[in-house]
Amino acid sequence: MTEQGVQLDELDAKLIELLDAEPRIGILELSRRLAVARGTVQARLDKLTTRGAIKGFGPEVVPARIGFGVMSFVTLEISQRYGHDAVASHLAEIPEVLEAHTITGSGDILCRIVARSHADLQRVIDKIVGYEGIRRAHTIIALAELIPYRTVPLSRAATRE
Numbered sequence: 001m002t003e004q005g006v007q008l009d010e011l012d013a014k015l016i017e018l019l020d021a022e023p024r025i026g027i028l029e030l031s032r033r034l035a036v037a038r039g040t041v042q043a044r045l046d047k048l049t050t051r052g053a054i055k056g057f058g059p060e061v062v063p064a065r066i067g068f069g070v071m072s073f074v075t076l077e078i079s080q081r082y083g084h085d086a087v088a089s090h091l092a093e094i095p096e097v098l099e100a101h102t103i104t105g106s107g108d109i110l111c112r113i114v115a116r117s118h119a120d121l122q123r124v125i126d127k128i129v130g131y132e133g134i135r136r137a138h139t140i141i142a143l144a145e146l147i148p149y150r151t152v153p154l155s156r157a158a159t160r161e
Contacts, residue, residue, distance in 0.1 A: 006053040008158040011036065015044055016054070016155045023057055068096070068114035070121050071142040074128065075107035082133030084109065090131040096124045107138065 008016075014034055018025060027045070031038040048054040063071065078087050084102055087109060091097045100111045111128070115121035121141070129137050 006048060006051045008053075008155055010159050011040075012044060012048065013155045013159045015041065016048070017152050019054070019057070020152050023059075063098070063114040067116055070115040070118060071145075072113055072115070072121060073140045073142065074111045074113055074125065075103070075138040076109040076111065076128070076134050077106075077136040078108045079133050079135055087131065087133050090133065091128065094124065094127055097128070 006012075011034065015030065018030055018033060027038055027041050031041045034041065045054070063069075076087070078084070088100060091100050091109075091111065094113075096113050096115055098112045098114060100109055102108065103110045113121075113124055113128070115124045118141075121139075125137060125139060128134065
């Protein structure tokens, strides 16, 4: 699958940075801070969202702040007979699975999961591997977040290319 690329310029990067810092900021305030017309901001936002460079404006929930203080990464080895889609459907039914990606290497799928405690983590892992299409799970518990998920430095770097 090929992605339609979006060439970012300095204005796009500044727009993304402002939205990252203040997701609830309005178009008029964005245009004031960026010193460009309101229509320019709206057109840039429309371009970035239509092409998928910005995928949402919703709240960013912090799992630890809502009771899910244990985060871990799980590499799954799956039975090829069932395929990735069937396993993905199973994983999508488990609320503690925050994301899942097909990968190369010794595993087939990498998941980021959360749990309320270490004992609860065992429950979540048991639920994940309870599906017959999953042969094995390797779990790594995250101790501390050193660099949170971020894209602003990437959008800045994209303007320098």
